[in-house]
Amino acid sequence: MxxxxxxxxxxxxxxxxxxxxxxxxxxxxxxxxxxxxxxxxxxxxxxxxxxxxxxxxxxxxxxxxxxxxxxxxxxxxxxxxxxxxxxxxxxxxxxxxxxxxxxxxxxxxxxxxxxxxxxxxxxxxxxxxxxxxxxxxxxxxxxxxxxxxxxxxxxxxxxxxxxxxxxxxxxxxxxxxxxxxxxxxxxxxxxxxxxxxxxxxxxxxxxxxxxxxxxxxxxxxxxxxxxxxxxxxxxxxxxxxxxxxxxxxxxxxxGDQSAALVGQKGFTPGLAKNTYGTGCFLLYNIGETPVISTHGLLTTVAFDFNGKVTYALEGSIAVGGSSVKFLVDNFGFINKSSEISALAETVEDNGGLVFVTAFSGLFAPYWMDDARGTMFGITTYTQRGHVARATLEATCFQTKAILDAMEKDSGKKLTELAVDGGMCNSELAMQTQSDIISIPVNRPAMRETTALGAAIAAGLAVGVWQGFEELKNVNTEGRTVFTPTIPKEEAAKRFSRWEKAVQMCRGWLDGN
The missing domain is CATH 3.30.420.40 (ATPase, nucleotide binding domain)
Known part of the structure; x- marks a missing residue:
């Protein structure tokens, strides 16, 4: 009761x-x-x-x-x-x-x-x-x-x-x-x-x-x-x-991405979250003055509480969880999205495979609407596990590209990434994410951060919470922090191979 x-x-x-x-x-x-x-x-x-x-x-x-x-x-x-x-x-x-x-x-x-x-x-x-x-x-x-x-x-x-x-x-x-x-x-x-x-x-x-x-x-x-x-x-x-x-x-x-930032309690400048949903959305709190990006990001309102407006830089990835759904629906590799990690773990690495999941072009920071989904490095050795791994990695690489752009725009270095959304249930995906961005990835136990953000907005208006200070202890229990397990040089090498693949699928739709 x-x-x-x-x-x-x-x-x-x-x-x-x-x-x-x-x-x-x-x-x-x-x-x-x-x-x-x-x-x-x-x-x-x-x-x-x-x-x-x-x-x-x-x-x-x-x-x-x-x-x-x-x-x-x-x-x-x-x-x-x-x-x-x-x-x-x-x-x-x-x-x-x-x-x-x-x-x-x-x-x-x-x-x-x-x-x-x-x-x-x-x-x-x-x-x-x-x-x-x-x-x-x-x-x-x-x-x-x-x-x-x-x-x-x-x-x-x-x-x-x-x-x-x-x-x-x-x-x-x-x-x-x-x-x-x-x-x-x-x-x-x-x-x-x-x-x-x-x-x-x-x-x-x-x-x-x-x-x-x-x-x-x-x-x-x-x-x-x-x-x-x-x-x-x-x-x-x-x-x-x-x-x-x-x-x-x-x-x-x-709006859902702002709500997730609020639900992750990203109230102060320099905090960021990535939501791994159908697409992926990275928001980075930049404080009370909007910064117009010169690196392919959007400037958006993070929240407007008590007439005090906070802004964020945003990078969006068109294809996140939907790339896993693609492996289920179109290729029948797995029966449901939650099985992706198990399939990816049947192999040690991506076997040289890079999958640019540009099904409808690439969003931030590339903005290439003429690119299409492309796989590079397929050999007779390539197995379904490699494709599964390359699919998860695609989202992690795009996240890294956005974080790099955010650092350049804001002049601030990110120290940790808060994560939520369906794909963050995969331990492998989150470990891979931390490895690629070379900073810790922080995952809450209660992942309904988008809905929680809307509840916080509503609760602040009616006095359920008086202010941000009171929200400090909301949703803190049972967090998992993933820390990098590979050297920065190795991460950089993997990322430059991804960047090469992105450049190679540019202009696919030209002239037809």
């Missing part, structure tokens, strides 16, 4: 492949959770969509499911003080402001259909000034390209724009809008960590920027953009209009 004075926080974790609702205690333990996968829609190669209505419904079902488990343990729902949201970023939803109905499937962050459109934008006058304003370079990745593609290719979206009723939002905005009851209450907000992924927000002022909107030739009067509020806010996000938690306030919101 929970004591009457115990306080809990709910956390909506809306990811790329599933939605979840978790309930955390004030010490950061998961007390109850419920998860539902939803449909992945791939209409054409390189296209990736979600049904926006299904996303909302899955979240509502997860809330009810987790609360049922919470109550069955003897806890009272009255002890849940607030709800945080964390979400897949860049994924773009458009809807009609009058009806509240979506006008198209959500276009997912991984989607590359706007490639030709982005190339055209790169040639437009002023393209080189964008990153200094919003922290992001032009790529297929930010939300703006997805919106522009829909305006050009989906008549319903163009028509709503012309009528001045087009609402645009990332998943957080769509969720908050619907969880509050849609058109009934019209709660239409976002937070800076999500807004900083659209290319509409000025990274310094945290407001929408006229120059950016003008560059994309959008008329502000025809497209509604959500109001940007603090990541932790007792009132701005409204409250749930349905589910068993009807009337409970939503008090925090963070």
């Amino acid at each position: 929970g004591s009457a004075s115990e306080e809990f926080i709910g956390s909506i974790d809306q990811g790329t492949t599933s939605s979840r609702f978790l309930i955390f205690s004030s010490t950061g333990d998961v007390v109850a959770s419920h998860q539902l996968e939803f449909r992945q829609i791939y209409p054409h190669p390189g296209w990736h969509e979600h049904d926006p209505v299904e996303i909302v419904e899955s979240v509502q079902k997860c809330i009810d499911g987790a609360v049922a488990s919470f109550e069955s343990q003897g806890h009272s729902i009255k002890s849940i003080k607030g709800i945080g949201i964390t979400n897949q970023r860049e994924t773009t939803v458009v809807w009609d402001r009058e009806t509240g109905q979506p006008l198209h499937n959500a276009i997912v962050w991984t989607d590359t259909r706007n490639q030709a459109l982005v190339r055209k934008l790169k040639r437009r006058l002023g393209a080189n000034d964008l990153q200094a304003l919003c922290g992001l370079p032009l790529s297929t990745y930010p939300s703006v390209g997805k919106l522009l593609w829909m305006l050009e290719n989906v008549p319903k979206v163009k028509e709503a724009y012309d009528r001045g009723v087009l609402a645009f939002g990332t998943v957080d905005t769509w969720l908050v809008y619907n969880l509050n009851g849609g058109t009934r209450t019209n709660v239409y907000v976002t937070d800076p960590t999500n807004a900083s992924r659209t290319m509409f927000m000025n990274i310094k002022t945290l407001q929408y920027d006229e120059q950016l909107i003008e560059f994309f030739r959008l008329e502000p009067s025809k497209v509604f953009l959500p109001k940007i509020i603090h990541s932790s806010d007792p009132e701005g996000y409204g409250s749930l209009a349905s589910t068993v938690l009807k009337g409970f306030p939503i008090t925090g919101c963070l």
